[in-house]
Amino acid sequence: MQTPRKPSQRKSVKRTTRKKKGDNKWPLRFKLSAFIVILILLSPWYYGYVLKTLTSAWRWVRDIGEDPHYRTYTSFDIRIPTRYSIHGIDVSYAQGKIDWQKVRAMEDDGVKIHFSFIKATEGLTLVDPYFQRNWREAAKVGIVCGAYHYFHPRASGKQQARFFLQTVSFENGDMPMVADVETLDGHSPEKMRRELKAFLDHIEKKTKKRPVIYTGLSFYRDYLQGHFDTYKLWIAHYYKHELNAGKNTNWVFWQHSDKAKVNGINHSVDFNVFRGDSTEFRHLVE
Known part of the structure; x- marks a missing residue:
């Protein structure tokens, strides 16, 4: 129981x-x-948010103590002066075959490639083997182009200008043509200036547009200053937060680095800024 x-x-x-x-x-x-x-x-959104936050935080930590107007851009692997909004590169055969689509698509915190100077000719006989391809492909993706000639004072300035114009088809919308002056070739400064003036005069006569002079800051001060002051200048001066060329120097482009890394280019490349805003840049190429 x-x-x-x-x-x-x-x-x-x-x-x-x-x-x-x-x-x-x-x-x-x-x-x-x-x-x-x-x-x-x-969620991809979550990871995008986290990565963006971490990237911003890391950039802020990394830039502590740096000049806020001259800081490192990781993608380009150089320091870039941030007071300027229009950036560009210059290329030649030394950069090899370039994927211009990748160049155009690259951007790091608002910095992207707006323009490119492309080497066309040198002296009286040398044509850059990549010029025609670069000139054609860069324009296709919307990069504003300008052609430059490496000038040799030992040769006739007028003949060099003719050779340059035979190679480059200059059109409205292109940047002004450029005389790259870096050497005396063993000749006197007076001969260099005389042949350079002949080159510049012929280009302006044929294109109805005054060329730009490219040179290094030291070469400009030693041989050009006071002689070509009415011409716009493109000056090379590397790894500085500002171009100290003097208040009265008529520079419009500054080549501030020669070791930038750019997508689509397998070699280091020169990096430049334009001294002005988008309206001034548009007037330059009209």
Whole structure:
């Protein structure tokens, strides 16, 4: 014969049962919460947000103590003066075959390639083997182009200008043509200036547009300053936060680095800024 349970035992059993039923609710809530967390963690939006936040934080930490107007841009692997909004490169055969689509698409914190100077000719006989391809492909992707000639004072300036114009089809919308002057070729400064003036005069006569003179800051100060002051200048002066060429120097382009890394280019490349805003740049190429 079964012995009846005492009332206290029945109450104890009921309490135990109610406790177990209550406990079963928490695993469900926990699983739901965990599922939502997993969805967030797997979301591309979440990772984009986190990466953007971490990148900004790291950039802020890295730039502590740096000049805020001359800081490192990781993608380009150089420091870039940030007071300027229009940036560009200059290329020649030394950069090899360039993927201009990748060049155009590259951007780092608002810095992207707006223009490119492209080497066309040198002296009286040398044509850059990549000029025609670069001239054609860069324009296709919307990069504003300008052609430059490496000038040799030992040769006739007028003949060099003719050779340059035979190679380059200059059109409205292109940047002014450029005389790259870096050497005396063993001749006197007077001969260099005389032949350079002949080159510049012929280009302006044929294109109806005054050329730009490219040179290094030291060469400009030693041989050109005071002689070509009405011409716009493109000056090379590397790894500085500002171009200290003097207040009255008529420079419009500054080549501030020779070791930038740019997508689509397998070799280091020169990096430049334009001294002005988009309206002034547009007037330059009209």
